[in-house]
Amino acid sequence: MTFMEYQKETGATAIYPKEKALEYLALGLTSEAGEVAGKVKKLIRDKKGIMNDADAAAIRAELGDVLWYISELCNLMEMPMHLVAAANLKKLDARKHNNTISGDGDNR
Template structure:
Protein backbone atom coordinates (compact mmCIF):
# COMPACT_ATOMS: atom_id res chain seq x y z
CA UNK A 1 0.00 0.00 0.00
CA UNK A 2 1.31 3.45 -0.80
CA UNK A 3 0.84 6.47 1.42
CA UNK A 4 -1.88 8.09 -0.70
CA UNK A 5 -3.93 4.88 -0.69
CA UNK A 6 -3.53 4.69 3.07
CA UNK A 7 -4.58 8.32 3.47
CA UNK A 8 -7.78 7.81 1.49
CA UNK A 9 -8.64 4.50 3.18
CA UNK A 10 -8.04 5.98 6.63
CA UNK A 11 -10.24 8.97 5.86
CA UNK A 12 -13.37 6.84 5.74
CA UNK A 13 -13.10 6.42 9.53
CA UNK A 14 -12.82 10.14 10.29
CA UNK A 15 -15.78 11.27 12.37
CA UNK A 16 -17.22 14.75 12.52
CA UNK A 17 -16.92 17.82 10.35
CA UNK A 18 -16.38 20.56 12.91
CA UNK A 19 -12.92 21.27 14.24
CA UNK A 20 -11.39 18.27 12.46
CA UNK A 21 -7.91 19.80 12.45
CA UNK A 22 -7.94 20.49 16.19
CA UNK A 23 -9.25 17.00 16.94
CA UNK A 24 -6.56 15.39 14.78
CA UNK A 25 -3.71 17.47 16.19
CA UNK A 26 -4.77 16.76 19.77
CA UNK A 27 -5.20 13.08 18.93
CA UNK A 28 -1.73 13.04 17.41
CA UNK A 29 -0.20 14.46 20.58
CA UNK A 30 -2.01 11.88 22.68
CA UNK A 31 -0.93 8.95 20.53
CA UNK A 32 2.63 10.28 20.30
CA UNK A 33 2.60 10.34 24.09
CA UNK A 34 1.57 6.67 24.10
CA UNK A 35 4.60 5.84 21.92
CA UNK A 36 6.85 7.93 24.17
CA UNK A 37 5.52 6.20 27.28
CA UNK A 38 6.26 2.74 25.87
CA UNK A 39 9.82 3.82 25.10
CA UNK A 40 10.18 5.50 28.50
CA UNK A 41 9.13 2.34 30.31
CA UNK A 42 11.48 0.27 28.16
CA UNK A 43 14.39 2.64 28.75
CA UNK A 44 13.99 3.55 32.41
CA UNK A 45 11.90 0.78 33.97
CA UNK A 46 13.44 -2.23 32.20
CA UNK A 47 10.04 -3.14 30.79
CA UNK A 48 10.11 -5.42 27.77
CA UNK A 49 9.25 -3.43 24.65
CA UNK A 50 5.92 -4.78 23.44
CA UNK A 51 6.29 -4.60 19.66
CA UNK A 52 2.62 -5.38 19.14
CA UNK A 53 1.58 -2.44 21.30
CA UNK A 54 4.23 -0.22 19.71
CA UNK A 55 2.95 -1.17 16.25
CA UNK A 56 -0.62 -0.30 17.30
CA UNK A 57 0.39 3.07 18.72
CA UNK A 58 2.55 3.92 15.69
CA UNK A 59 -0.43 3.04 13.51
CA UNK A 60 -2.57 5.47 15.50
CA UNK A 61 0.09 8.18 15.00
CA UNK A 62 0.13 7.39 11.28
CA UNK A 63 -3.67 7.69 11.11
CA UNK A 64 -3.68 11.13 12.71
CA UNK A 65 -0.82 12.33 10.50
CA UNK A 66 -2.65 11.14 7.41
CA UNK A 67 -5.83 12.93 8.40
CA UNK A 68 -4.06 16.20 9.17
CA UNK A 69 -2.55 15.97 5.68
CA UNK A 70 -5.97 15.08 4.23
CA UNK A 71 -7.54 18.11 5.93
CA UNK A 72 -4.81 20.33 4.43
CA UNK A 73 -5.22 18.68 1.01
CA UNK A 74 -1.61 17.48 0.98
CA UNK A 75 -1.02 14.04 -0.56
CA UNK A 76 0.66 11.75 1.96
CA UNK A 77 3.04 10.45 -0.74
CA UNK A 78 4.20 14.04 -1.27
CA UNK A 79 5.01 14.42 2.42
CA UNK A 80 7.02 11.19 2.45
CA UNK A 81 8.87 12.01 -0.77
CA UNK A 82 9.77 15.54 0.27
CA UNK A 83 10.97 14.32 3.66
CA UNK A 84 13.30 11.75 2.05
CA UNK A 85 14.66 14.43 -0.31
CA UNK A 86 15.45 16.69 2.67
CA UNK A 87 17.09 13.79 4.52
CA UNK A 88 19.23 12.99 1.47
CA UNK A 89 20.41 16.62 1.38
CA UNK A 90 21.01 16.78 5.12
CA UNK A 91 22.82 13.43 5.30
CA UNK A 92 24.41 12.88 1.87
CA UNK A 93 26.70 10.07 3.02
CA UNK A 94 24.36 8.38 5.46
CA UNK A 95 24.91 4.70 6.21
CA UNK A 96 21.13 4.26 6.32
CA UNK A 97 20.86 3.90 2.57
CA UNK A 98 19.03 7.15 1.82
CA UNK A 99 21.17 7.61 -1.29
CA UNK A 100 19.79 4.32 -2.61
CA UNK A 101 16.15 5.51 -2.52
CA UNK A 102 14.71 6.25 -5.94
CA UNK A 103 12.42 9.27 -5.99
Protein backbone atom coordinates in the same frame (compact mmCIF):
# COMPACT_ATOMS: atom_id res chain seq x y z
CA MET B 1 -0.72 -0.86 0.48
CA THR B 2 0.24 2.57 -0.83
CA PHE B 3 0.02 5.83 1.07
CA MET B 4 -2.84 6.89 -1.23
CA GLU B 5 -4.80 3.72 -0.44
CA TYR B 6 -4.16 4.26 3.26
CA GLN B 7 -5.39 7.86 3.07
CA LYS B 8 -8.63 6.76 1.42
CA GLU B 9 -9.19 4.13 4.11
CA THR B 10 -8.54 6.53 6.99
CA GLY B 11 -10.92 9.02 5.45
CA ALA B 12 -13.64 6.37 5.57
CA THR B 13 -13.09 5.87 9.33
CA ALA B 14 -12.79 9.54 10.31
CA ILE B 15 -15.42 10.58 12.84
CA TYR B 16 -14.71 13.94 14.46
CA PRO B 17 -16.17 17.46 14.43
CA LYS B 18 -15.19 18.82 10.99
CA GLU B 19 -15.46 22.44 12.15
CA LYS B 20 -12.60 21.74 14.57
CA ALA B 21 -10.73 19.26 12.36
CA LEU B 22 -7.30 20.89 12.49
CA GLU B 23 -7.32 21.24 16.26
CA TYR B 24 -8.76 17.76 16.80
CA LEU B 25 -6.24 16.08 14.51
CA ALA B 26 -3.21 17.99 15.82
CA LEU B 27 -4.15 17.19 19.41
CA GLY B 28 -4.83 13.56 18.51
CA LEU B 29 -1.44 13.26 16.82
CA THR B 30 0.28 14.73 19.85
CA SER B 31 -1.64 12.43 22.19
CA GLU B 32 -0.82 9.29 20.23
CA ALA B 33 2.85 10.26 19.87
CA GLY B 34 2.87 10.69 23.64
CA GLU B 35 1.52 7.17 24.03
CA VAL B 36 4.43 5.85 21.93
CA ALA B 37 6.86 7.81 24.10
CA GLY B 38 5.20 6.52 27.27
CA LYS B 39 5.58 2.91 26.20
CA VAL B 40 9.25 3.47 25.36
CA LYS B 41 9.78 5.25 28.68
CA LYS B 42 8.32 2.29 30.56
CA LEU B 43 10.57 -0.08 28.60
CA ILE B 44 13.58 1.91 29.80
CA ARG B 45 12.32 2.17 33.37
CA ASP B 46 10.88 -1.29 33.87
CA LYS B 47 12.74 -3.54 31.45
CA LYS B 48 16.14 -1.87 31.03
CA GLY B 49 15.18 -1.04 27.45
CA ILE B 50 14.78 -4.67 26.44
CA MET B 51 11.77 -5.07 24.14
CA ASN B 52 9.84 -8.32 23.74
CA ASP B 53 7.28 -9.20 21.07
CA ALA B 54 4.36 -7.95 23.16
CA ASP B 55 6.10 -4.61 23.73
CA ALA B 56 6.82 -4.28 20.01
CA ALA B 57 3.19 -5.08 19.18
CA ALA B 58 1.93 -2.46 21.64
CA ILE B 59 4.25 0.18 20.19
CA ARG B 60 3.30 -0.84 16.64
CA ALA B 61 -0.38 -0.31 17.54
CA GLU B 62 0.35 3.19 18.83
CA LEU B 63 2.46 3.98 15.76
CA GLY B 64 -0.54 2.97 13.68
CA ASP B 65 -2.62 5.53 15.55
CA VAL B 66 0.06 8.17 14.90
CA LEU B 67 -0.04 7.26 11.21
CA TRP B 68 -3.84 7.57 11.16
CA TYR B 69 -3.66 11.14 12.47
CA ILE B 70 -0.91 12.05 10.00
CA SER B 71 -3.04 10.64 7.20
CA GLU B 72 -6.08 12.61 8.29
CA LEU B 73 -4.06 15.83 8.59
CA CYS B 74 -2.82 15.23 5.06
CA ASN B 75 -6.41 14.61 3.92
CA LEU B 76 -7.54 17.83 5.57
CA MET B 77 -4.84 19.79 3.76
CA GLU B 78 -5.46 17.90 0.51
CA MET B 79 -1.86 16.77 0.63
CA PRO B 80 -0.88 13.28 -0.58
CA MET B 81 1.15 11.45 2.07
CA HIS B 82 3.57 10.14 -0.54
CA LEU B 83 4.54 13.73 -1.38
CA VAL B 84 5.12 14.47 2.30
CA ALA B 85 7.31 11.36 2.59
CA ALA B 86 9.23 12.21 -0.59
CA ALA B 87 9.81 15.82 0.51
CA ASN B 88 11.06 14.60 3.89
CA LEU B 89 13.55 12.22 2.26
CA LYS B 90 14.72 15.00 -0.06
CA LYS B 91 15.23 17.32 2.93
CA LEU B 92 17.17 14.65 4.83
CA ASP B 93 19.30 13.83 1.79
CA ALA B 94 20.20 17.52 1.44
CA ARG B 95 21.12 17.68 5.14
CA LYS B 96 23.29 14.58 4.74
CA HIS B 97 24.96 16.08 1.67
CA ASN B 98 25.54 19.38 3.52
CA ASN B 99 26.67 17.55 6.67
CA THR B 100 23.89 19.23 8.67
CA ILE B 101 21.85 16.25 9.88
CA SER B 102 23.00 17.06 13.42
CA GLY B 103 22.21 20.44 14.88
CA ASP B 104 19.24 22.71 15.43
CA GLY B 105 16.83 24.55 13.20
CA ASP B 106 14.32 23.74 10.51
CA ASN B 107 16.39 25.10 7.65
CA ARG B 108 19.77 23.45 8.12
